[in-house]
Amino acid sequence: MNKKDLRIILENEENDFLYQKSKSNLNITFNRIAFIFFIIFIICIIYSIHLIHLGSRKEKTENLSNFKQTSSILYRADIVDRNQKYLVKTINSIDIGISPTKIIDEKKLLLNLRYIFPNKNYYEVKKRIRKGKFFYFEKKISEENYDKLMQLGDKSIEPIDNLIRIYPQKNLFSHIIGQIDNDNNGISGLEKSLDEDLKNVQKPITLTVDKDIQYLIREELIRFNEIFSTKGSAAILMNVSNGEILSLVSLPDFDPNKREKISDISFINRATKGVYEFGSVFKTFTLAAAFDQKIIEPQTEFADLPKSLNCAGFPIREYDDNIPSNLTAEQILIRSGNIGSVRIGQKLGEEKFKSFLSKIGISEKINFDIEEVGNPIKFNWGKCPLATASFGHGITTTLLQLAKAYSIIVNGGYDINPKLIKNYKENKKGKILDEEVSKKILPILRKIVSTKEGTASLANVNGYEIGGKTGTAQKSMIGGYSNKKINSFISVFPTSKPQFVLAVMLDEPKTNKDYIYHYRDGSNIKYKGTPFNTAGWTTVETVGQIVDKIGPILATKYKEIN
Amino acid sequence: MKKFSVIFLILFLILFTAFIKNSTKRTDDQIFVIKENLRSLNKDFENFKLENDYLSSAEKLLEFQYLYFDDELVKNDIRNINTINIRNNKLEIERFRFINE
Incomplete structure (x- = not known):
């Protein structure tokens, strides 16, 4: 009886042992897989963030490249004749303004400006600075002078983008083309009737006329x-x-x-x-x-x-x-x-x-x-x-x-x-x-x-x-x-x-x-x-x-x- | 096994997309640079075209004629204009016709 009891106990112990072993193995496997998944998940998150970053970066580039063309203030389409010869051409230009409130050293600024623009009436400029209101110092400046002004690094000098409308045929098409005002709005002729189109159309507008x-x-x-x-x-x-x-x-x-x-x-x-x-x-x-x-x-x-x-x-x-x-x-x-x-x-x-x-x-x-x-x-x-x-x-x-x-x-x-x-x-x-x-x-x-x-x-x-x-x-x-x-x-x-x-x-x-x-x-x-x-x-x-x-x-x- | 394959596939696709995206980044940059160059070249082209239009305008050409050619360049009478046609490998010169006579 004792022998029999002992055997039963041994069997129980064996079953218990097997069960314990099996349970322990399962736990270890699950933790490892979860850990690997966790690592991969982190990698995925990193890549996803990177992807989003790249995506948004491209969007910015597109915006930058289209910015100048879609701006209604700084864009006005050219006009050409039936043989694609220019009747009206738009050229971008820069005007220079001065904000007197941002001037740190007036004497230094005027000295530098006199060096770049020696022929200006600086008595008038001084008077305008004292008024304390923004004013245009020089309009349609050359690229060379623009670079010189920017190198001064003076915050009171403000470059303002502008456009110049050139009519290379002078009087020839004046009654057809018409004129624009200082705010680049058409006031007569096609400049007026096509005002919206000229501000939005990306290609030159072709007319039926022949300039010759x-x-x-x-x-x-x-x-x-x-x-x-x-x-x-x-x-x-x-x-x-x-x-x-x-x-x-x-x-x-x-x-x-x-x-x-x-x-x-x-x-x-x-x-x-x-x-x-x-x-x-x-x-x-x-x-x-x-x-x-x-x-x-x-x-x-x-x-x-x-x-x-x-x-x-x-x-x-x-x-x-x-x-x-x-x-x-x-x-x-x-x-x-x-x-x-x-x-x-x-x-x-x-x-x-x-x-x-x-x-x-x-x-x-x-x-x-x-x-x-x-x-x-x-x-x-x-x-x-x-x-x-x-x-x-x-x-x-x-x-x-x-x-x-x-x-x-x-x-x-x-x-x-x-x-x-x-x-x-x-x-x-x-x-x-x-x-x-x-x-x-x-x-x-x-x-x-x-x-x-x-x-x-x-x-x-x-x-x-x-x-x-x-x-x-x-x-x-x-x-x-x-x-x-x-x-x-x-x-x-x-x-x-x-x-x-x-x-x-x-x-x-x-x-x-x-x-x-x-x-x-x-x-x-x-x-x-x-x-x-x-x-x-x-x-x-x-x-x-x-x-x-x-x-x-x-x-x-x-x-x-x- | 099926679940594992799906997860693996998804992960592979994510990684692959990320890899492709990363490699297209360089191409995007190149496209951007080319576009910028193109814009600058277009600007130059437009300026040259404007200059050409001005120098080749009727006004300028007549001015050049008086300056350099005196009476060498003269208006052609329409009755002196002929047209050359190629028919059956033969050149045929015909009178230019503007009107139906």
């Missing part, structure tokens, strides 16, 4: 301003198929680099803002409206046209006394007949004529890329006003609207909107006129230039098939009309496949007894002196000379427009 063509047109306008002693002039060259403006000149102009405040009314943008009576150029619209309504054909005859008409007590006379009494519709436009145009207008009727003018964008203010756009004076329609409007008397518009309207009439009747900003995605607009209108009008416009009966033979430059209509209008004044004139010529070329409209106006041209005209009819006849200050002797000659200069460029460089 603009230069050549401006030079000719300046020349003829002197020849005809005009008060001012304007010209617009437009692509008839998409409304892109290749040149827009208004004289007198100004140099935007000088940042002068312009309050003189003679600096008005005559191409877009000036609202004038243009006279006979409206006769094209009367005839085109009649063609559009299919009321008449070019060969429709108008018989027994009187030499004068009475309208509300005022006479309407022919400009040319030798004009025949029997004329076709085509001849009325070629010879610029007033009475004939009145007859066409009367056949057309007030509503249809009004609607036509509205359709081609003549009678209301149009949307344009700059804000300086004129608003035509409201025309009070009626029986007599219809008669006068038929030959362009009493009705006003802008040169820009004339260029647009002529483009629509000759491009097959497609609506276009004049534009200065290049948009590679063309927005095709709908057809608003019958295609036949262009086909019927173009040969007539060509005959105005190419025939003896026409009023614009001085613009018959060989090789360009120029067509167009002249307009001589008296300037209105309080209570009537003055003897001062607005002469215009709206030309289209080539008439066989119109590509460009060139609209030119001269404000108050006078005759010149010394100017020599070269007839363009192949006779080589020269004629000295301007007999009349009418469009046929002034603006037509100007257009002829302009096409002589820009024609080869347009014909070859812009061949792709075909």
Whole structure:
């Protein structure tokens, strides 16, 4: 029994021992794994912190590299022409200001400044320091002087980043580009209308204009301003198929680099803002409206046209006394007949004529890329006003609207909107006129230039098939009309496949007894002196000379427009 | 075993990401330096272009013409301009046409 008991005890002890051993082993293994995991966890934490650090470091770099470009104060996009030539360029500059409150040693500071800027008036500087308020010591300093100033290590010297807007073409695009104020906000032209875009767009803004063509047109306008002693002039060259403006000149102009405040009314943008009576150029619209309504054909005859008409007590006379009494519709436009145009207008009727003018964008203010756009004076329609409007008397518009309207009439009747900003995605607009209108009008416009009966033979430059209509209008004044004139010529070329409209106006041209005209009819006849200050002797000659200069460029460089 | 593999995989990915991130740090720095250099070169390019635009403007070119070429450079008549076309390996000179005659 004792033996048996002893054995049982031994067994118990053995089980107990095994259990104890096993329990102890498990504990040791668990602690080791936990320890390793703990170490790895720490490593992970360290790496994670490192990762976060690296991540945030990259973010900082990106912010730094974009900082200058996204700042609205220190950024303003450049403007280039259609050939990527600079019209406006922004250059960053540094102005130096002085905070008198931070000056430790005034004598030392002034001595150092005198060494770097010896030509400054230090009596004035001292006075300003004593006032105790921050002031600009020097603006637009050179990099060399900036380095010297920074080496002084004076805390009272505060560099302030600024930008300089440079207009390398000087006066050439002044009426298009406009100006900015001292806070870099646009105050006129595209600088104003594109103000937000210029501050935010990262790439240069491309315009439709060509700086070389603009230069050549401006030079000719300046020349003829002197020849005809005009008060001012304007010209617009437009692509008839998409409304892109290749040149827009208004004289007198100004140099935007000088940042002068312009309050003189003679600096008005005559191409877009000036609202004038243009006279006979409206006769094209009367005839085109009649063609559009299919009321008449070019060969429709108008018989027994009187030499004068009475309208509300005022006479309407022919400009040319030798004009025949029997004329076709085509001849009325070629010879610029007033009475004939009145007859066409009367056949057309007030509503249809009004609607036509509205359709081609003549009678209301149009949307344009700059804000300086004129608003035509409201025309009070009626029986007599219809008669006068038929030959362009009493009705006003802008040169820009004339260029647009002529483009629509000759491009097959497609609506276009004049534009200065290049948009590679063309927005095709709908057809608003019958295609036949262009086909019927173009040969007539060509005959105005190419025939003896026409009023614009001085613009018959060989090789360009120029067509167009002249307009001589008296300037209105309080209570009537003055003897001062607005002469215009709206030309289209080539008439066989119109590509460009060139609209030119001269404000108050006078005759010149010394100017020599070269007839363009192949006779080589020269004629000295301007007999009349009418469009046929002034603006037509100007257009002829302009096409002589820009024609080869347009014909070859812009061949792709075909 | 499955749990252990997942934990190991996660740890491996963390370590691998950290390693890659660390090695791209150098590339990031290089990109930053190149970008900075590019910006400075662009600035130089813009300034040269501005100078070129000014010197090659119509105004300057006409000035140079009067100074150096007298009457050597003259306006070309559109009727004297010809175009060269290559058709069937043959050169053909044709009159330049701006208008449909």
